[in-house]
Amino acid sequence: MKKFKYLISKTLDEAVSLYQSHGDSAMYVAGGTDVMVKIKSGKVTPDYLISLTHVGRNSEIRINPETGTLHVGGLVTHRTLEMSPLIKLQYPIIHDAVQRIGSTQVRNVATIGGNLVNAVPSADGAIPLIALDAYVNIYGSAGEHSVDLIHFFEGPGQTVLMNGEILTEIVVPKQPPRTGGAYQKFGRRAAMELPLIGVGVLITLEEDSNRCVRARIALGVAAPTPIRTLGAERYLVGKEINEDTLNEAGKLAAEESRVRDSIRGLAWYRREMVAVSVQRMGLTCLQRINQLKAK
Amino acid sequence: MEEFTVIGKRISKVDAVDKATGRALYIQDFKLPGMLYGRILYSKYPHARIIKVDTEKAKALPGVVTILTGEDIPPIRLGVYKDNPPLKSGKVRSCRDEVAAVAALDPEIAKEAIDLIEVTYEALPAIFDPEEALKPEAPLVHEDHKTNVLKMPWNLHYGDVEAARLEAAFNVQERFTTTWVTHCCMGTSGAIADVDNSNNLTVYTNTQIPSLAQKDFQETLKALGVKDRRVRVIKPSIGGGFGSKLDTYAYEHLAILLAWHARRPVKILFEREEEFLATSPRQPTVTYISMGCDREGKLLYRDMSMVLDNGAYTSWGATTPSVMMMPITSLYRVPNVRYTAKCVYTNNTYCQAMRGYGNPQATFAIESAIDMLAEAADIDRVEFRRINSNRPGDVTPQGLRITSCGLPECIDAVSKNLDFGQPREKGIGTGLASLIHVGGGARIYKSDGCGTMIKMDDYGKVDVFTGASDMGQGADTVIAQIVAEELGVKVEDIHVFHQDTDICPWDVGAHASRTTFVAGNSALGAARKIRLRLLAMASKATGVSEDKLVLKDRAFFAEGSPILPLPKLLRSSHFTPKGQMMMADNFYDPENENMGRDFRGNMSATYSFGTHGVRVKVDEATGKVEILDYIAAHDVGRAINPMLLDGQVHGGVLMGVGYALTEQVILENGRNMNPDFRDYKLLTAMDAIHSKPIVIETVDEKGPFGAKGIGEPGCVPTAPAIANAIYDAVGVRIRDLPITPEKVLAAIKKKKGAVSCGIDVFTQKEQPCE
Amino acid sequence: MSREIKFILNGNPICIAIEEHWTLLYLLREKLGLTGTKEGCGRGECGACTVLVDGLAINSCLYFAVETDGKNILTIEGLAAEDGSLHPLQKSFIENGGIQCGFCTPGMILSAKALLDENPRPTETDIKQALAGNLCRCTGYVQIIESIEAVVDKRIEDINVVVRETGDSD
Numbered sequence A: 001m002k003k004f005k006y007l008i009s010k011t012l013d014e015a016v017s018l019y020q021s022h023g024d025s026a027m028y029v030a031g032g033t034d035v036m037v038k039i040k041s042g043k044v045t046p047d048y049l050i051s052l053t054h055v056g057r058n059s060e061i062r063i064n065p066e067t068g069t070l071h072v073g074g075l076v077t078h079r080t081l082e083m084s085p086l087i088k089l090q091y092p093i094i095h096d097a098v099q100r101i102g103s104t105q106v107r108n109v110a111t112i113g114g115n116l117v118n119a120v121p122s123a124d125g126a127i128p129l130i131a132l133d134a135y136v137n138i139y140g141s142a143g144e145h146s147v148d149l150i151h152f153f154e155g156p157g158q159t160v161l162m163n164g165e166i167l168t169e170i171v172v173p174k175q176p177p178r179t180g181g182a183y184q185k186f187g188r189r190a191a192m193e194l195p196l197i198g199v200g201v202l203i204t205l206e207e208d209s210n211r212c213v214r215a216r217i218a219l220g221v222a223a224p225t226p227i228r229t230l231g232a233e234r235y236l237v238g239k240e241i242n243e244d245t246l247n248e249a250g251k252l253a254a255e256e257s258r259v260r261d262s263i264r265g266l267a268w269y270r271r272e273m274v275a276v277s278v279q280r281m282g283l284t285c286l287q288r289i290n291q292l293k294a295k
Numbered sequence B: 001m002e003e004f005t006v007i008g009k010r011i012s013k014v015d016a017v018d019k020a021t022g023r024a025l026y027i028q029d030f031k032l033p034g035m036l037y038g039r040i041l042y043s044k045y046p047h048a049r050i051i052k053v054d055t056e057k058a059k060a061l062p063g064v065v066t067i068l069t070g071e072d073i074p075p076i077r078l079g080v081y082k083d084n085p086p087l088k089s090g091k092v093r094s095c096r097d098e099v100a101a102v103a104a105l106d107p108e109i110a111k112e113a114i115d116l117i118e119v120t121y122e123a124l125p126a127i128f129d130p131e132e133a134l135k136p137e138a139p140l141v142h143e144d145h146k147t148n149v150l151k152m153p154w155n156l157h158y159g160d161v162e163a164a165r166l167e168a169a170f171n172v173q174e175r176f177t178t179t180w181v182t183h184c185c186m187g188t189s190g191a192i193a194d195v196d197n198s199n200n201l202t203v204y205t206n207t208q209i210p211s212l213a214q215k216d217f218q219e220t221l222k223a224l225g226v227k228d229r230r231v232r233v234i235k236p237s238i239g240g241g242f243g244s245k246l247d248t249y250a251y252e253h254l255a256i257l258l259a260w261h262a263r264r265p266v267k268i269l270f271e272r273e274e275e276f277l278a279t280s281p282r283q284p285t286v287t288y289i290s291m292g293c294d295r296e297g298k299l300l301y302r303d304m305s306m307v308l309d310n311g312a313y314t315s316w317g318a319t320t321p322s323v324m325m326m327p328i329t330s331l332y333r334v335p336n337v338r339y340t341a342k343c344v345y346t347n348n349t350y351c352q353a354m355r356g357y358g359n360p361q362a363t364f365a366i367e368s369a370i371d372m373l374a375e376a377a378d379i380d381r382v383e384f385r386r387i388n389s390n391r392p393g394d395v396t397p398q399g400l401r402i403t404s405c406g407l408p409e410c411i412d413a414v415s416k417n418l419d420f421g422q423p424r425e426k427g428i429g430t431g432l433a434s435l436i437h438v439g440g441g442a443r444i445y446k447s448d449g450c451g452t453m454i455k456m457d458d459y460g461k462v463d464v465f466t467g468a469s470d471m472g473q474g475a476d477t478v479i480a481q482i483v484a485e486e487l488g489v490k491v492e493d494i495h496v497f498h499q500d501t502d503i504c505p506w507d508v509g510a511h512a513s514r515t516t517f518v519a520g521n522s523a524l525g526a527a528r529k530i531r532l533r534l535l536a537m538a539s540k541a542t543g544v545s546e547d548k549l550v551l552k553d554r555a556f557f558a559e560g561s562p563i564l565p566l567p568k569l570l571r572s573s574h575f576t577p578k579g580q581m582m583m584a585d586n587f588y589d590p591e592n593e594n595m596g597r598d599f600r601g602n603m604s605a606t607y608s609f610g611t612h613g614v615r616v617k618v619d620e621a622t623g624k625v626e627i628l629d630y631i632a633a634h635d636v637g638r639a640i641n642p643m644l645l646d647g648q649v650h651g652g653v654l655m656g657v658g659y660a661l662t663e664q665v666i667l668e669n670g671r672n673m674n675p676d677f678r679d680y681k682l683l684t685a686m687d688a689i690h691s692k693p694i695v696i697e698t699v700d701e702k703g704p705f706g707a708k709g710i711g712e713p714g715c716v717p718t719a720p721a722i723a724n725a726i727y728d729a730v731g732v733r734i735r736d737l738p739i740t741p742e743k744v745l746a747a748i749k750k751k752k753g754a755v756s757c758g759i760d761v762f763t764q765k766e767q768p769c770e
Numbered sequence C: 001m002s003r004e005i006k007f008i009l010n011g012n013p014i015c016i017a018i019e020e021h022w023t024l025l026y027l028l029r030e031k032l033g034l035t036g037t038k039e040g041c042g043r044g045e046c047g048a049c050t051v052l053v054d055g056l057a058i059n060s061c062l063y064f065a066v067e068t069d070g071k072n073i074l075t076i077e078g079l080a081a082e083d084g085s086l087h088p089l090q091k092s093f094i095e096n097g098g099i100q101c102g103f104c105t106p107g108m109i110l111s112a113k114a115l116l117d118e119n120p121r122p123t124e125t126d127i128k129q130a131l132a133g134n135l136c137r138c139t140g141y142v143q144i145i146e147s148i149e150a151v152v153d154k155r156i157e158d159i160n161v162v163v164r165e166t167g168d169s170d
């Protein structure tokens, strides 16, 4: 295995300046579950790893009391998200995804920020957040800025981050009432799976009917980056949400997906599963909205 | 029923405390002073000429001690067919071919050195499909062999299959395929070789065959010009076997060759990726089967032919047809049988035996076809199996003499517990499948024997030296129980040694579920010798006649009360003039037979039977199969340790479920595409199935306390039981393993009339539903 | 580069110079001789290397040794009591067939410990979920799950006993 120096930064600024002084030979690391695997297999060969875990910020989950927005620090682990009652109750779509990332051992250290920045098409963390219209806050030498998560990814392993920028926070806008979301990772085993396809659906209904006012359908592994299937979303808006309309939306989403054959699964099957999962997750959304009402 | 104090009890494994506390030592944990670390360079191509191997740069790397290429080693040939040199020269025949080996001061340097070796290849046309490899124009994997077909003709014909076919009222004819799956021992392969100054060799290695490995290593020494030296094989705790350690492998011989050249101990330890790439999986098969029965459902004939993908070299995988013959000729009563099998060289990875030794592949075809035949004959599938069930006293066409046989009871137990009659729900179905397996050893070699030595000390503690190998299945515990029962002591009083050929007697190895039966009988025989002497001495000391004395709980009892503590008797035997030591040895070789030229012969002293039943739920939209209930009934003769027995069954079943549904080594043009647990779908705890084991005790007259072997059977009938249940649930028959959701969904679509499963976005071509 | 770190290992403070690229697994096995922690894959996929860091189960094959500085590490060697008596989980694995080849065992037991410390009354699904990252080829997991359930049942029994005793004294 490649030898490297492990630099611990105590502040964001220190991290950024360390990064800039080492240029291409440095990499950030959070939980290290992607970085270490890549180093061990020789896919990356950094001389320096700059640890972000001690910057003392960005490791909490909170709701902004004024705006109602959800803030998830980039260093929050999947396990923390999984165990958070707030996430479980109010953002079940995130809970769906994080509770099935890797194993407990992986989730105990792996971070949501690392999951997003690593930017593999199969990353589970991104899909629900995209469905929730999340944006990310980015910190760098030029200061802070935000990017909508859907525009964060540029290709497999590629994001808009430049020059040692750090993903500090994920922000989820306050969701309107009667909104329900659900995520499904479609895999072969019941655990330890990278998805063949990852499907996140978020639906907002009219106050007193099952008519859809807003729909989000986000897919992982359906293209080189996470995507939204806008045609299927548009189709649902204004329609009664039921098995039939969801079935149709599923078909549209499947058509919009750009799935591929790989050893993990065949394109035709993935496309089929997009259709099936969109429908099923849509129905779960409906169920969850009605449960909310019941409470 | 007889009363036992230790037999039949749920006794903890004798090595469990060490394993629970992290004290047990595996090959991973061994380090010798001055030890070097070896590493192997594998081929880049599935088939290529080696033009040049340049080791100059690697040699110059500080810390590198020895580098070997195919040109540097004497002629050594490994495997049953002696076609596999530990380092290849001239040509490589698969992507796992060993091209060079390095020994260095630490593993990192060894790795770096491997990267510095430059090999020039000239790629050759390669062959990956065994049926294609049969064609005359196919490239030859071994030119000097003249053909890709191994010269091991597996042909048998008993009775008259063609005549029976004409007579049959119902027939089926089908093709089934299975693919590579691999053992996935959690502890990877590894070995340490150490040659002393007199050229005596010690090898620490994960092996299921210490005595035969000793001989293989001896051969390598001989090739190096060293004759008549000691070879000692030390077997650490093994992190799983399942058949993978039934042969010796290039890495073990390379450790020896490197150690020989470096004159220092050398350790080669596989990383997980290497374990996937360079160990030998279960043999894939293409099976053609036809079978017929009369109007009453009595089987009249079974006609099978197979092509097995041997890969580029030959290990025990090539001999699996010898075991497949058993279910083919003898699973259910079938008077006319024909079977031919060809093992074919390809440029794929070479294969090895894996739990069941061919039986899972054969049983998948047989038991799937049995369901199809029952349906054709319109006979209930459970009834169909009852009609044809083997019975005690049968002699099968192959000459297997069925003694104890609990198959009818197993079928009944499954049908009772699974309740096949339950009202059906959509997408839910049941299936069953049975098995026969060797339960009393298997005479593959001239000997099927195992030795035991026992000695007792002054305090009634017993040391048992056995030839058996424990890989985690609990062989040592079962042996301890048998000896404890016979000598009237407690299991804690017994220490079983099985780790060292310098200490332990000879054995042919841990295969064919033979250990409980053969090593058990061997130990029982040795213990009995001591017991008889103890009784005689006790009788003399107490004046009570031998037949009135009972030896149990570390003492002699007469009329229900203890009259002489065992340790006291032992001490007196040591401390009296003309004293004696309580030691005995025993060699047990069962009364089974080698197969004759016509493959007839009673291979095993007794046979194990079993039936599995499963209820599945098939998601018709996704093709996913969920297992709802699983019943595994086994005729085990006697359950010496029900807890360990359940463990063998649960472990076997989940391995079988993986074989049926998820596991496959994906080879594309000879290259392993999924050498990690991310993509090799070993089932997790979340996938665990709470199978219900049912034990049928038929108390075999030859088995130790009536026991038969059970190591392998747990994974044999799983795949066909599941395939049958899927058919029952949604009416589609999947004929190739693994039964992935894709295959199920495509079949469902096809059944509903769809011709295409969709359009591939990249090729823009329609993909047919199969 | 080497660096000095201090941490608590199985209850004892230690201070050791390490190289920054070492994994915790490497430190434990190769430098501290604690070979009870196993390596089954080195990639976070099998759980054989599981140890507890501040009570959380982690894969030590991916964990930076540097990051243990100031933390509390528990390995299988530290689980039994000082007098050598076994932890209830160890006992239960031994008595209920939770161990076959034993290679996965240290990791399994530590994952189970982390679970029970956090959730003393887990359901079967909780247990399966907690073990999902610990692969086992031998057992089919059934007797491992049963071993853990037995500890849970026993604890519940113990709690009941205590409740009854206090009830009696009222």
Ligand SMILES: Cc1cc2nc3c(=O)[nH]c(=O)nc-3n(C[C@H](O)[C@H](O)[C@H](O)COP(=O)(O)OP(=O)(O)OC[C@H]3O[C@@H](n4cnc5c(N)ncnc54)[C@H](O)[C@@H]3O)c2cc1C
Binding pocket: A027, A028, A029, A030, A031, A032, A033, A034, A035, A036, A037, A052, A074, A075, A100, A101, A102, A103, A106, A109, A110, A111, A112, A113, A114, A115, A116, A117, A118, A122, A123, A124, A125, A161, A165, A166, A167, A168, A192, A193, A194, A195, C043, C044, C045
């Ligand atoms: C066995 C196993 C199973 C897995 N299963 C899954 C799964 O089911 N689903 C899934 O989606 N993933 C899975 N993963 C992948 C991985 O665990 C996740 O992607 C994880 O979230 C990465 O987080 P980390 O903190 O470990 O990232 P690291 O490895 O520390 O970093 C990943 C990348 O992000 C960069 N980085 C990290 N944090 C920041 C930041 N705040 N700002 C800028 N750059 C940053 C690093 O430089 C690096 O390039 C699995 C991994 C393993 C080993």
Ligand code: FES
Binding pocket: C038, C039, C040, C041, C042, C043, C044, C045, C046, C047, C048, C049, C050, C059, C060, C061, C062
């Ligand atoms: S060795 Fe760490 S998870 Fe396998």
Ligand code: FES
Binding pocket: B186, B239, B240, B472, C098, C099, C100, C101, C102, C103, C104, C105, C135, C136, C137, C138, C139
């Ligand atoms: S006991 Fe062998 S891997 Fe679990």
